[in-house]
Amino acid sequence: MAAPRRRSGLVLVLALLALLAGGVAYWAWDRWQGFQQDPLPGLQAGDGYVVAQGDSFLRVLGKLREAGVHTGTDLEWQVLARQLGAAGRLHVGEYALAPGMSARDVLTNMRDGRVVRHRFTLVEGWNIRELRAALAREPLLQHDSAELDDAALMATLEQPGVHPEGRFLPETYLFTRGDSDLDILRRASSALERALDEAWSTRADDLPLQTREDALVLASIVEKETGIPEERPAIAGVFVRRLQLGMRLQTDPTVIYGMGEAFDGNIRRRDLQTDTPYNTYTRDGLPPTPIAMVGADALRAATRPADGDALFFVAVGDGSGRHVFSRTYAEHNVAVREYVRRYRERFGPR
Structure with missing residues (x-):
């Protein structure tokens, strides 16, 4: 009669062990799922780390620990990395950590x-x-151009003998930590060439511009003369008509550019009378090179200027940055006097 009791006890023990094993397995599974998917605690916006060339997985894991990731054992991270196909495939670069990210998110990134x-x-x-x-001020870039003068820079960019002014398209360029400044310059140079080609290929008829380089030079003057996008075609129209009539451009930004670092914020009568290759008060035609970087809008304005008969313009003087356009020199003098009056009202006598 004792044998059935022993068998019952064994069954009970086995059942308890099965329940225990099941509980442990459920706990382990639940822990594993939580490790993979739950938000990592303690992460703050702006946290991050860098995977360097040659870093092992354990070295990267150490960097994660230093960045505040303390969840999970090294083994759990290694198993998850193999499961996701991330082991041995970690890309070099800078990575962000943010609140809400899981271990799976970190490894997938x-x-x-x-x-x-x-x-x-x-x-x-x-x-x-x-x-x-x-x-040079951007700390996240590698400064490979620092020791190059302008001529060497352009040679490195495969444009030997090309003046660097105006050869880069103003835009926002994305880069990763450690990229070279030369990479940004190459991209900006290529973008400028594409924008210039597009503008030149769709240019208006009968422009007094012989080459696409002439268009770039004119666009740079337009860019410096106004910050108001809708005024650019009208400004370009004034300069195009002056070139067609053989008038000098007489534009202050070219004079300022020719003064270089001697410009102190003021342009005086003697500056307008001092001859330089860029002084459009003393020399005919366009200056020899662009004077600034130009956007696509200025390029389009230079190659498709607005129609009209204005030959002069001057700032309104009210702080808006806008201009008054005049057909004759007499009208222009009236506009200049009005500009001076408004200027003195705002800032007092010069």
């Missing part, structure tokens, strides 16, 4: 190379000195 992309903006109207200074 590294597997797929979803690196942080930064922005560098080339501003319309910048000259080459301003562009190079801005690149």
Whole structure:
């Protein structure tokens, strides 16, 4: 009669062990699922880390720990990496950590190379000195152009003998940490060539411009003369008519460019009378090179200027940046006097 009791006890023990094993398995499964999918605790906006060339998976995991990721064992991270196909396929670059990310998100980002992309903006109207200074101030770029003068820079960009002014299209360019400043310049140079080709191929008939380079030079003057997009075709129209009539352009931005670093913020009568290759008060035609970087709108304005009969323009003087356009010199003098009056009302006598 004792044997059935022993068998019942064994069954009970086995049942308890099965329940325990099932509980452990459920706990392990639940832990595993939570490790993969639950938001990693403690992450703050702006956290991140860098996967460098040659980093092992354990080295990257150490960087994650340093960045505040303490969830999961090394083994769990390795198993998940193999499951996701990320082991041995981590892309070099900078990665962001953000609240709400899971371990699966972190590994998937590294597997797929979803690196942080930064922005560098080339501003319309910048000259080459301003562009190079801005690149030098960007700490996330590698500064491979720092030791190159302008001529060596253009040779490196496969444009030997080309003046660097105006050869880069103002846009916002994305880059990753450690990219070279030369990469941004190459992309901006290629973008400028495409925009210039497009503008020149759709140019108006009978322009007094012989080459696409002439169009680039004129566009740079238009770019510096107004920050009002809708005024650019009208400004270009004034300069085109002057070129057609053989009048000098007489535009202050070219004089200022020719003064270089001697320009102190003011342009005086003697500056207008001092001859340089860029002084359009003393020389006929277009200056020898662009004077600034130009946007696509300025290129379109230079190649498709607005019709009209205005030959002069002057700022309104009310702070809007807009201009008054005049057909005759007498009308222009009236507009200039009005500009001076408004200027003195705003700022007092010069």
